[in-house]
Amino acid sequence: MTPPAAPLDLLLLPTWLVPVEPAGVVLKEHGLGIRDGRIAFIGPRTHALKLAATEVRELPGMLLSPGLVNAHGHAAMTLFRGLADDLPLMNWLENHIWPAEAKWVDETFVRDGTDLAIAEQLKGGITCFSDMYFFAKVASERVHNSGIRAQIAIPILDFPIPGASSADEAIRQGIELFGDLKHHPRINIAFGPHAPYTVSDENLEKVRVIAEELDAAIHMHVHETAFEVQQSLEHRGERPLARLGRLGLLGPRFQAVHMTQISDEDLTLLVESNSSVIHCPESNLKLASGFCPVERLWQAGVNVAVGTDGAASNNDLDLLGETRTAALLAKAVAGSAAALDAHRALRMATLNGARALGQESEIGSLEIGKAADIVAFDLSGLAQQPIYDPVSQLIYATGRDCVKHLWVDGKQLLDDRQLTRLDEQQLCATAIAWGQRISGHTE
Numbered sequence: 001m002t003p004p005a006a007p008l009d010l011l012l013l014p015t016w017l018v019p020v021e022p023a024g025v026v027l028k029e030h031g032l033g034i035r036d037g038r039i040a041f042i043g044p045r046t047h048a049l050k051l052a053a054t055e056v057r058e059l060p061g062m063l064l065s066p067g068l069v070n071a072h073g074h075a076a077m078t079l080f081r082g083l084a085d086d087l088p089l090m091n092w093l094e095n096h097i098w099p100a101e102a103k104w105v106d107e108t109f110v111r112d113g114t115d116l117a118i119a120e121q122l123k124g125g126i127t128c129f130s131d132m133y134f135f136a137k138v139a140s141e142r143v144h145n146s147g148i149r150a151q152i153a154i155p156i157l158d159f160p161i162p163g164a165s166s167a168d169e170a171i172r173q174g175i176e177l178f179g180d181l182k183h184h185p186r187i188n189i190a191f192g193p194h195a196p197y198t199v200s201d202e203n204l205e206k207v208r209v210i211a212e213e214l215d216a217a218i219h220m221h222v223h224e225t226a227f228e229v230q231q232s233l234e235h236r237g238e239r240p241l242a243r244l245g246r247l248g249l250l251g252p253r254f255q256a257v258h259m260t261q262i263s264d265e266d267l268t269l270l271v272e273s274n275s276s277v278i279h280c281p282e283s284n285l286k287l288a289s290g291f292c293p294v295e296r297l298w299q300a301g302v303n304v305a306v307g308t309d310g311a312a313s314n315n316d317l318d319l320l321g322e323t324r325t326a327a328l329l330a331k332a333v334a335g336s337a338a339a340l341d342a343h344r345a346l347r348m349a350t351l352n353g354a355r356a357l358g359q360e361s362e363i364g365s366l367e368i369g370k371a372a373d374i375v376a377f378d379l380s381g382l383a384q385q386p387i388y389d390p391v392s393q394l395i396y397a398t399g400r401d402c403v404k405h406l407w408v409d410g411k412q413l414l415d416d417r418q419l420t421r422l423d424e425q426q427l428c429a430t431a432i433a434w435g436q437r438i439s440g441h442t443e
């Protein structure tokens with residue numbers, strides 16, 4: 001006789017359950033059970049109600065989906081939100097953001113800015129984010145404390161940055177943090193060479209060797225603008241992606257952020273290397289950087305995920321809104337209304353993000369055995385009625401204010417829109433104080 005299964009810790013009974021895998025499926029009258037932080041049951045409601053469960057939550061009018069994965073951002077830059085708007089990339093970076101970072105970014109800044117970013121992301125349905133910012137150890141501590149999941153990419157540039165006096169120093173710190181956190185259940189350390197125009201061949205080679213040795217991901221801004229490609233052609237005689245290919249960086253662990261410029265040769269390199277592309281449409285629009293041809297990449301078989309980029313170039317960390325922008329923009333860029341339909345857009349914001357971060361066996365879809373990283377969207381409001389296809393409604397007609405509950409590893413981090421582990425009022429007060437200091441109102 002097989003012993004009866006242990007009771008579920010939690011049984012969720014939503015109106016719609018969208019597993020994302022298999023693609024295009026919407027389950028009605030179904031339940032999802034969680035045990036020990038993992039998805040232990042998905043099945044018809046009638047069956048679910050016969051199971052022993054410590055807690056049962058009816059979720060009427062709600063759609064349960066995998067937590068959103070924000071595949072690119074600079075978390076602590078929340079404290080620079082709105083500091084330098086309406087500028088093109090290099091002017092924005094060189095004349096505004098890098099000077100502000102040199103003046104203000106220290107461990108306290110990263111602590112407070114990362115906490116603010118985590119809170120904003122949890123409230124927006126994001127259960128996992130990728131971060132690429134200074135003082136990565138501090139960011140990893142904030143992720144650990146908050147309960148969210150993250151990939152933390154160690155920033156590497158040829159020049160001194162806050163927290164590291166050289167690329168060698170940054171790489172050394174990265175190796176140490178990788179070792180410290182290699183068994184962490186929610187944190188992965190990656191290497192983040194900033195961009196082709198800020199990292200030499202010599203330092204890129206070092207990153208390749210270390211990432212290969214540790215089996216770590218490489219996360220990098222690539223082909224963000226036409227200017228970047230043109231400069232590289234003028235000074236090096238090759239396109240940045242081709243250079244990365246020549247140096248051996250491309251591969252399934254490579255995450256190319258932006259990719260607004262894609263030649264036929266670039267596409268072949270991405271496909272053959274099985275690299276992922278991280279699309280950040282709102283940052284690309286705001287900095288007038290260009291358009292990533294998502295549908296062309298998708299049809300060629302490239303894994304495309306979505307990211308917000310930092311709050312200084314977006315200016316929010318709203319991945320649901322970003323996904324809507326991505327879906328709309330993809331149609332305009334492809335010249336086809338069928339490009340990036342709502343179901344594929346949701347897949348891009350969940351399972352593709354998980355895959356880009358090397359996490360698809362753990363997260364990104366609601367499947368038995370995966371971590372219980374789940375979000376409940378409330379579709380009962382008037383702006384969502386009537387509902388023919390709840391996924392269409394979610395992508396095209398729903399804002400992040402409809403995020404009602406959220407779990408990471410089965411732990412509830414958002415309950416009825418309230419953060420369970422972070423103090424929202426305190427976070428606001430701290431952010432306001434930083435804003436006053438930075439804009440020169442005090443001190």
Ligand SMILES: CSC[C@H]1O[C@@H](n2cnc3c(O)ncnc32)[C@H](O)[C@@H]1O
Nearest residue numbers: 074097132133134155156194221310
């Ligand atoms: C490598 S640490 C982060 C570094 O990148 C800067 N940054 C933020 N957004 C962008 C972007 O869209 N393109 C290039 N660089 C960006 C950030 O300010 C830090 O200096």
Ligand SMILES: [Zn+2]
Nearest residue numbers: 073221309310
């Ligand atoms: Zn970025």
